[in-house]
Amino acid sequence: MAQQRRVQLCTQRPTSTVCVLGTELSLDIQGSAPKDATAFHVQGTPGVKVYVVHETQSVKLPSSVTRWPLAAGTEVLLTMEAISKDVGDEKVRISYFDEAGGVPVGRAMLYLTCVEISLDADTGRSGSVSRTLVDKATWTWGPDGHGAILLVNCDRDDPKSQLMGDGDEPKSQLTDNRDTIVCSYEVVCSLCPVSVPTDSIALEEYKHVLGGDKLAYAVKPSRHQEESIFYVEGLAFPDAGFSGLVAFHVTLLESPEKGLLETPIFTDTVVFRVAPWIMTPNTLAPLEVFVCSVEDNEDFVAAISALAEEAKCPVTVCPLPENRNDRWIQDEVEFGYVQAPHKTFPVVFDSPRDRGLKDFPVRSILGPDFGYVAQETPENTSSLDSFGNLEVSPPVTVHSKEYPLGRILIGSSFPRWEMGFGGIPPPETKAEVPSIVLRFGGRRMAKAVRNFLAAQRVQAPVELFSDWLQVGHVDEFLSFIPAPDRKGFRLLLASPSACYQLLREKQEMGYGEATMFQGLHGVPKPSINEILGNEALRKFNAYTQSCINWNRDILKRELGLAEQDIIDIPQLFQADDQARAMAYFPDMVNMLVLGRHLGIPKPFGPQVAGQCCLEERVRALLQPLGLSCTFINDFFSYHKLSGEVHCGTNVRRKPFAFKWWRMVP
16 A cells, blocks of 8 residues: 555645655545535646545546535545656646535645655665565565665774774774774675665765664755665674664655744655574585694694695684684684675674683684674673584474574583482372472573574574583584485484493404503503493493483474484593593594594594494494595594594584575574
């Protein structure tokens, strides 16, 4: 329905008004009618289309009816289909008649000027601004959806501004959206257009007109100006207090008489949705590998570089002065991207952990077409706030619900229960009745980060139970690898049960005296027999297996997985002094995935017939999927420090081919 505006008429003097192309004017014929008038006649010049609505029927004029009863339900509507060449060049006349019906008892004259006003953006998501018939004031998801998309301008096009200030300001204030000036044409190209410029504009002509305390801007076009040019940037990603929807309005105001306020004539609205931050799973192609060079990991860096060369992927080594002896680059950042129809660029998400690498994302990653985002976390952070505890699945379908960008996985605490004794026993027994006492506690990822991830909407997060681990990260017990069949991937889960089964097989084959950790100096070398005979170790791994099984059930349910989509990777855990789990030998699921090339922590398992039986089993499980397994020695440089290959590396990956706005959350 066209936007409609009521116009008051007057029989004492002519009335002038503006008609916006594509809208309707409703004439108040009752309010201006002389006292004795009972009928009226309406006539317009050729540029005006006049309709009389009488008894719910709309009649286009001219018609055979020359006079209409001045009844309560009668209405006069008019539209114009061409822009006026001069002010007041079209007109409508209303003639009123009494019951005698001869000479008019009064006339009202309306002078009209037709103008065209439209606030246009890329509501069709084609990459360019165009006029559209869809409702610009709404935003809809899905393949047939519509609505404009806004990018958060979170990169930094001025390299000089990448240097940290005095350390008091939040690091996110160093991104371009904190500027009130345009420093380069690259910045303009990053922004979302609201109209297409017809003439070139000098850079100095771009100025900040809206945002912050500036909530309105007056556009005063010249007589022959056809278009005003605006570019829009997002200041913040969707979050707990911000849905991501932003509305812009253009309003035509009628100049008032002296001493009166302006009155609105027409309003057009465009609603934008701020593009979400999107994570990338292991199944997407690698574009860049990151690793830290510290005092004792030269061989590790060399092995990662060699693996990346095989995968034809460049390597960025963060040197010691930048990492300040912090090797855990997976924990510091998570690489993702933002996307609109006109532009896509990577964005690094900085974790709240803020250790030696805390300045690396801003100093070495933030730059032209490489954005940055962080969340302020006022509460105390824990190990679960590190981004080894932040993963994302490949695309999945769950009970006909599609997640074309996968689902985010984070580790959390679990409602702890204790088996106590209390209550009143049944009368037929004297035994005490066990009761369950729920206790909520443990570590959990910061609420600010969890809220941010959920607010993006396109990768609905799933919380898993990881607080049973010493470090508490989901990457300690799961990983995803590409596969040529089924869903296109496999979920790898650490499995104490699979490890005990393998060791028992080797024991039954006569290799019970084969020992672990051969070639590692100063490390005890337990045999298969000793491991299988360690009752405390067996009981603890039965507990860890139950924790993993709990997560297995969640993953199957929330990702729509079957057992055939899961591969159990042999792994054992041992208890720390707080009964939390840490890897007994290098944790093989904590791997680096570069296409078909896997960098797996070398487990130093028992040697059977000259081969590590753990490596042999993993190859047998993964190589049939077309994957190449490279085992990397991280024992002293990472494993003994409670981390592995994945913890010590990070990967920027190719964005999804699927466009996020085509999904339905």
